[in-house]
Amino acid sequence: MRVLTNNPLTKQKLANWQGGTVAYHDVPLIGILTSARDQIHLGYRLCTHPLSGSVKPNETPYKSIALSDAPEKALCTDSLMLIEHSIAVCQHLAANPRPVTDGMLKDFQLVDYTLILSALEGTSDWHPGIDPFSDASHPADTTHLSPSC
Amino acid sequence: MRLELGYVPISDIQLGEKSLVDGTTLFVNAEEVKALILKDERIASVQVDVARPGESVRITPVKDVIEPRVKVEGPGGIFPGVMAPVDTVGSGRTHVLKGAAVVTTGKIVGFQEGILDMSGVGAEYTPFSKTCNLVLVIDPKEDVKPHEHEHAVREAGLKTAVYLGELARHVTPETVEVFETMSLLEGQQKYPDLPRVGYVQMLQSQGLLHDTYVYGVDAKRILPTIMSPTEVMDGAIISGNCVSACDKNPTYVHQNNPIVHDLFARHGKDLNFAAMIITNENVYLADKIRSSDWTAKLCEFLSLDGVIISEEGFGNPDTDLMMNCRKITDKGIKTVVITDEYAGQDGASQSLADAHVSADALVTGGNANQVVTLPPMDRVIGTDAYVGIIAGGWDQNKHADGSIDVELQAITGATSEVGFAHLSAR
Amino acid sequence: MSKKRVVHYINQFFAQIGGEEMAHVQPEYREGPVGPGLAFNASFGEHAEIVGTVICGDSYFNENMEEAKAELIEMIDAAKPDLFIAGPAFNAGRYGVACGAIAEAVQQQLNIPVLTGMYEENPGADMYKTNVYIISTRNSAVGMRDAVKKMSALALKMLRDDTIGSSIEEGYIPQGIRVNLFEKERGSKRAVDMLLKKLKGEPFTTEYPMPDFDRVDPRPAVKDISKAKIALVTSGGIVPLGNPDHIESSSATKYGKYDLLGVDDLTQATYATAHGGYDPSYANADADRVLALDTLREFEAAGKIGSLYRYFFSTVGNGTSVKSAKAFAEDFSKELIKENVQAVILTST
Amino acid sequence: MVHMCTIVPISMTVGANRIVPTVAIPFPLGNPELSGEEEKTLRRGLVERALRALATEVDGQTVFEN
Numbered sequence: 001m002r003v004l005t006n007n008p009l010t011k012q013k014l015a016n017w018q019g020g021t022v023a024y025h026d027v028p029l030i031g032i033l034t035s036a037r038d039q040i041h042l043g044y045r046l047c048t049h050p051l052s053g054s055v056k057p058n059e060t061p062y063k064s065i066a067l068s069d070a071p072e073k074a075l076c077t078d079s080l081m082l083i084e085h086s087i088a089v090c091q092h093l094a095a096n097p098r099p100v101t102d103g104m105l106k107d108f109q110l111v112d113y114t115l116i117l118s119a120l121e122g123t124s125d126w127h128p129g130i131d132p133f134s135d136a137s138h139p140a141d142t143t144h145l146s147p148s149c
Numbered sequence: 150m151r152l153e154l155g156y157v158p159i160s161d162i163q164l165g166e167k168s169l170v171d172g173t174t175l176f177v178n179a180e181e182v183k184a185l186i187l188k189d190e191r192i193a194s195v196q197v198d199v200a201r202p203g204e205s206v207r208i209t210p211v212k213d214v215i216e217p218r219v220k221v222e223g224p225g226g227i228f229p230g231v232m233a234p235v236d237t238v239g240s241g242r243t244h245v246l247k248g249a250a251v252v253t254t255g256k257i258v259g260f261q262e263g264i265l266d267m268s269g270v271g272a273e274y275t276p277f278s279k280t281c282n283l284v285l286v287i288d289p290k291e292d293v294k295p296h297e298h299e300h301a302v303r304e305a306g307l308k309t310a311v312y313l314g315e316l317a318r319h320v321t322p323e324t325v326e327v328f329e330t331m332s333l334l335e336g337q338q339k340y341p342d343l344p345r346v347g348y349v350q351m352l353q354s355q356g357l358l359h360d361t362y363v364y365g366v367d368a369k370r371i372l373p374t375i376m377s378p379t380e381v382m383d384g385a386i387i388s389g390n391c392v393s394a395c396d397k398n399p400t401y402v403h404q405n406n407p408i409v410h411d412l413f414a415r416h417g418k419d420l421n422f423a424a425m426i427i428t429n430e431n432v433y434l435a436d437k438i439r440s441s442d443w444t445a446k447l448c449e450f451l452s453l454d455g456v457i458i459s460e461e462g463f464g465n466p467d468t469d470l471m472m473n474c475r476k477i478t479d480k481g482i483k484t485v486v487i488t489d490e491y492a493g494q495d496g497a498s499q500s501l502a503d504a505h506v507s508a509d510a511l512v513t514g515g516n517a518n519q520v521v522t523l524p525p526m527d528r529v530i531g532t533d534a535y536v537g538i539i540a541g542g543w544d545q546n547k548h549a550d551g552s553i554d555v556e557l558q559a560i561t562g563a564t565s566e567v568g569f570a571h572l573s574a575r
Numbered sequence: 576m577s578k579k580r581v582v583h584y585i586n587q588f589f590a591q592i593g594g595e596e597m598a599h600v601q602p603e604y605r606e607g608p609v610g611p612g613l614a615f616n617a618s619f620g621e622h623a624e625i626v627g628t629v630i631c632g633d634s635y636f637n638e639n640m641e642e643a644k645a646e647l648i649e650m651i652d653a654a655k656p657d658l659f660i661a662g663p664a665f666n667a668g669r670y671g672v673a674c675g676a677i678a679e680a681v682q683q684q685l686n687i688p689v690l691t692g693m694y695e696e697n698p699g700a701d702m703y704k705t706n707v708y709i710i711s712t713r714n715s716a717v718g719m720r721d722a723v724k725k726m727s728a729l730a731l732k733m734l735r736d737d738t739i740g741s742s743i744e745e746g747y748i749p750q751g752i753r754v755n756l757f758e759k760e761r762g763s764k765r766a767v768d769m770l771l772k773k774l775k776g777e778p779f780t781t782e783y784p785m786p787d788f789d790r791v792d793p794r795p796a797v798k799d800i801s802k803a804k805i806a807l808v809t810s811g812g813i814v815p816l817g818n819p820d821h822i823e824s825s826s827a828t829k830y831g832k833y834d835l836l837g838v839d840d841l842t843q844a845t846y847a848t849a850h851g852g853y854d855p856s857y858a859n860a861d862a863d864r865v866l867a868l869d870t871l872r873e874f875e876a877a878g879k880i881g882s883l884y885r886y887f888f889s890t891v892g893n894g895t896s897v898k899s900a901k902a903f904a905e906d907f908s909k910e911l912i913k914e915n916v917q918a919v920i921l922t923s924t
Numbered sequence: 925m926v927h928m929c930t931i932v933p934i935s936m937t938v939g940a941n942r943i944v945p946t947v948a949i950p951f952p953l954g955n956p957e958l959s960g961e962e963e964k965t966l967r968r969g970l971v972e973r974a975l976r977a978l979a980t981e982v983d984g985q986t987v988f989e990n
Contacts, residue, residue: 038854041949051464051502052432053355054393056491056558059260066433075948077933078434082468084852085502088894089464089491091825092498094518094556107258110295111357111392118356118369119433273757344774407763419771455774457766485770487762490783496753504785510773512766513782515755557755568762573782574753575741793941794925796981803978811952857951863967864954867928870964870971880975897938918978920971921940923929924949 001047003116004039005064006032009109010116019120020069030090032063037083043071046079050086052115058093060108064116150240151329152379155221155322159248162199162281168313170320175249175313177283185308186285191293191301196286198530200252202279204267205527211263211561212253212299213306213388214277214399217246217313220383228384230365231304232311238383239376244317250280250401251313253306254531255287257298258358263394264523265561271523274563276570277401284530285309296357303389307400328413330377333423333451340421344454347424348378348408349444349477350567351469353390353397353461354429360389361398361461363427369436373428373443375451378409386427393462395517395563396489402562407569408457408487424451428473430466437469445476455483459567463491463517463558467502478507489514489564490574494556514564515572517557525551579623579734582651583612584661584677586670590630598634598669602643604650605630611719615660618727623734627654633669636676643673644680652685658734659685663692663722664699666714671699678707688733692722695748704748705898708739711748751898753783786897803917806884808907810892810900811858811865811924812850813841822891824851830890830903835883839872852893853924865922884916892923926977926988928952928970936985942977943987946970 001020005011011024025035033050040046047066051057158173165176179197186195200206220226223241226233252265265275265282272278287305289298331339352361354369361368363386376385386403409425416422428444431437448456456477460470467488474484486508490500496516546554557563557572564572587597589610608616608625616625629647636643651659659681661674674691676699682689692710693700700709708729712722725746732739739745741754758765765782772779797803814822820831838845841862848858848865863869866887874880888907892900911919927940930952935943946952953967977988 037852038950041853043948047434048432049434049437049465049468051467053465054353054359054390054397054462055260056463075930077931080931080949082434082503085499085504086464088499089502091894092493093491094494104258104260107260107295111258114296114357115355115359115432119431119436122369122431122433122436344771346770346774407761408766411761411763411767415767415771420774455770457763457770483770483773485766485773487766488783490753492753497751499786500753500783506785508785509781510769510779511781511783511785512762512769514762516753519755565762568764568766571757571759571761572755573758573762573765574755575743575749575782790939791941793982793984793986797978800975800979805978853950855950857954857956860956861954864951864956864963867953867967867971870953870967873968874971874975879972919925920974920978921925921927922946922952923927923931923935924952 001066001120002069003064003066004032004036005116007062007064007109007112009113010064013113029057029061029063030087032065033083033087033090036065036067037087039067040076040079040083043073043075044068045072045076046082048116048119050083051089053111055108055111056093057090060112061105062108062112064112066116066119150377150379151327152240152382153242154326154328154382155242155244156247156324156326157244157317157320157322159246159281161201162249162283164197164199168316170246170316175246175281175316177313182309182312185312186287186305189301189304191289191297192287192305193290194288195305198284198286200267200282200284200530202267202281206267206530207526207533208252208254208265208282208284208530209263209533210254210256210261210531211265211394212255212257212302212391214401214561215251215306215310216401216404217249217251217310217317218384218404219244219314219318221318225383227311227314228307228387231362231387232307235364237380238385239380243383244314244320244322246313246317248280249313250277250282251306251310252277252282252284253287253302254284255302256532257302257391258295261391262559263561264555264559266523266526269524269526270521271560274521274557274560274572276562283309283313286531299358299389299391307387328379328382330379330422336421336423340417343419343421345423345452346412346420346455347426347448347451347453348412349426349428349448349456349458349473350406351428351430351458351460351466351473352386353466355432355465358391359462362387362389368429369431371427371429373426373440373447375447376425376427378413378422378425381406381409393558394561395558396462396514396566398461398567399562402565402567402569406567408459408567412457423453430462430469432465437472441469441472441476444473445480448477448482449480453482457485457487459487461566464502471503471505471508475505475507485510485512487512487514487566487568489566490516491518492516494518494520512568513574514566514568514570515557515574517564519557520554521557523553523555578621579657580626580655581615581619581623581658581660581730582654582656583608583615583625583628584647584659584674585610585612585628585630586673587630587632592630598632600630600632601635602629602631602646602650611663611723614719614723615727618723619731622731623658626656631673633667633673636673637669640676644677647677648680648684651681656687658687658730659689660726660730661689661691663710663712663719663726664697665712665716665718666694666697668698671697672702675699675703675707675709679703682707690726690729690733692726700748705750708747710746797918800880801878802881804882804884804915805871805880805918805920806911806916807866807868807871807887808919809866809887809889809922811922812848812891813846813858813862813866813889814849816845816847818849822849822889824849824891825893827891827893827895828899830888830907832886832888832907834886835868836885838868840869841866850891850893850924865924867922884911884914926974928974932987941982941985943985944970944974944977945987945989
């Protein structure tokens with residue numbers, strides 16, 4: 001898989017990822033979508049949803065999308081429909097000028113990164129080569145909790 | 150499975166010396182609640198507050214809303230796999246503090262959302278302006294990371310709900326409602342002439358702040374599975390979802406899933422409510438294909454005639470909704486889908502990120518981009534420092550008189566995609 | 576408070592001048608209500624009244640639309656109305672178009688609230704529903720009472736400057752704009768009710784129709800393609816370099832017509848794409864990759880086709896509404912028919 | 925009319941009756957990887973197919989694959 005991203009955290013965290021490659025572009029979110037679209041037009045397949053996450057594309061500046069490694073002969077219609085719909089949605093949401101602080105940018109990066117991570121982790125060819133939360137412990141699941149807490 | 154819900158009506162919450170139910174008043178010892186929550190080392194401080202219907206109070210940013218319940222008979226406990234040992238719930242008897250809710254608030258990430266006004270225009274849009282809310286304002290210790298923070302706040306709310314629910318254990322409920330599901334064969338024998346109807350619930354499962362837990366299991370790791378609809382009434386599904394205030398399902402909505410209730414209301418009369426199926430909304434497209442295949446397959450195995458499919462969230466899940474709808478319809482099963490819309494502030498844009506002709510029977514929770522002006526409130530619980538930066542809010546959205554413009558998407562529960570609210574659009 | 580002033584538009588039939596044989600009558604103004612106007616006045620009560628009625632024959636209006644609109648607007652303006660009502664037109668096609676057109680013109684030029692009413696299949700409904708409020712009526716004057724009731728209710732709301740609710744609350748034909756409303760039943764109950772209807776095979780109404788498209792019957796085959804005059808049309812945004820008509824890169828609001836006289840090949844130096852929905856580098860390098868002009872010129876020279884029509888038509892099919900696209904095609908198709916073009920090759924990206 | 929386009933399902937959805945599938949979205953009637961002459965040959969083939977579609981009676985929506 002190839003991850004297209006404008007999220008510096010995704011780039012940094014996946015630097016040693018062995019399951020695929022990461023292409024980092026310093027462009028606005030919509031630029032990641034159009035770049036993915038152009039590749040889909042050439043036969044690449046989408047592996048993750050372009051509108052991942054409930055943080056709307058007019059709120060977060062970051063997007064990471066996974067595409068297939070190599071173009072296929074036939075264009076993937078499902079990928080095409082998804083990316084075109086996603087771009088359309090993106091374009092009609094109100095452009096809200098928002099006060100973005102450094103802390104918020106970090107949070108947006110973290111959320112986008114965890115969304116793409118949740119997709120990559122679930123795949124059978126997930127070869128980490130990385131500790132996804134090297135500066136934090138892994139998100140705790142709740143199954144280990146004792147009933148007394 | 151047969152579950153009795155015993156309703157203990159609550160019309161007021163008062164902070165007091167001793168936690169107890171007296172008539173329809175729920176007295177809460179705030180210190181006990183604080184001590185319970187502060188056992189979690191990740192939490193630095195907690196404030197306990199009360200917000201009642203009609204008060205000039207704004208709670209924000211709201212994380213979760215939970216209904217206090219207690220299991221008085223039958224296996225398991227409320228919130229199995231999380232607050233109680235893993236055991237199949239959904240049978241026996243459960244007492245409910247009807248009219249009371251625990252609301253958790255606390256800034257987890259910088260862009261968090263969720264406005265709950267107890268009066269004024271905003272109150273018309275959120276169902277939780279009608280409950281008496283025990284509000285927990287939770288602050289974490291400094292070095293706690295967002296995912297740990299989310300976890301801590303989620304648990305604080307559940308613990309408090311369990312603590313309060315326990316107060317109803319020995320109270321005689323004012324009314325008792327019985328819900329009974331049968332095995333497939335029994336159901337078919339009892340209602341041979343009624344259409345077999347199922348409910349497919351899609352659970353938010355995309356990652357940090359977008360998660361749902363089923364018996365404690367992260368829903369993105371599940372394959373679609375069958376549940377007895379009564380299981381959710383005992384807290385089998387809980388929300389770990391902090392984003393998209395208007396259309397996420399707080400734990401309260403899972404406990405009171407309106408589709409489950411409204412299908413039960415017709416069960417044995419117009420339809421045979423045969424099963425509930427849960428599925429997920431993962432980011433990875435292959436997961437979507439697999440999950441929708443399984444969902445359609447389960448509907449077929451159950452010989453369903455009709456299915457209601459509910460969504461949770463914006464964008465990505467529209468694709469799951471359409472996949473589920475198309476594949477289930479292809480099995481010859483009649484479908485109705487419930488979603489909400491993002492048609493732009495002017496309502497003129499395409500509402501959904503995906504569409505399919507099979508979704509020809511659609512119920513909508515309304516356009517989440519619609520702008521409403523919320524009047525100023527006398528008191529804010531939590532902090533409204535983020536109102537300008539939450540989803541649907543924007544810069545300079547505050548007027549001179551203190552009122553604010555927000556899109557409906559900022560209001561907790563405004564455009565429910567399980568049909569918990571009355572809002573719609575045409 | 577004095578009554579609000581309303582001007583009403585009706586055709587020759589409802590003015591009791593006559594039927595089809597009198598459809599040629601020119602605009603006239605009469606003081607006070609005429610025909611259905613009496614019912615409106617009764618319904619308005621103390622709040623408003625029809626101060627004047629403008630009347631025009633259906634044929635006259637449709638055949639002289641610009642002049643008719645200008646004459647009528649002058650009469651309407653002179654009556655100083657606070658609101659303008661046209662119709663209801665029910666299923667009368669030319670009357671419906673007239674009602675929609677005059678209502679739209681009054682709204683634009685006199686800047687007052689307007690409304691009309693007609694049957695949803697009236698051609699005027701499709702043409703004007705996005706710009707003016709059109710109350711949905713029955714298909715004949717049998718529905719007059721109901722139409723007047725709904726139209727006057729909406730009219731009074733407009734006069735009070737109240738918020739206009741959703742189409743289902745007010746009874747107007749949906750405008751393609753989503754408007755929120757509070758339903759009596761919660762969403763889950765509505766879903767269960769809808770499912771039960773669907774299961775029983777009873778009619779049900781979805782709350783959000785999926786986008787649908789017109790179907791047309793296929794045209795018969797072109798008998799002899801070697802004699803046919805063929806036109807090129809594209810939604811791939813091919814335009815002369817510089818995009819002289821400024822066709823938008825997405826959600827296009829127009830199309831371009833470009834002369835191909837003396838053009839045998841589209842080159843990098845002469846043509847490019849205005850389309851913003853795909854990587855333009857390939858089309859910009861050689862626009863024949865989208866429009867295939869070079870091949871058609873070859874075929875024309877070789878006698879494989881009769882001739883290539885002198886102009887090609889181009890727009891950008893990127894987020895462009897179906898309504899706009901349909902209007903473009905309806906527009907240039909008139910020219911193609913007039914010029915005896917027998918076939919069209921439409922290329923899309 | 926014949927519709928020459930890459931995404932046949934969309935053409936079907938919008939109701940075209942004679943459809944000729946083409947190469948790719950950014951270059952429906954070409955292929956930048958081919959030489960100039962090869963590309964022209966490819967284009968001739970596609971346009972010929974379009975002419976054949978126009979000259980063929982169809983009963984409903986028809987895709988001319990070859």
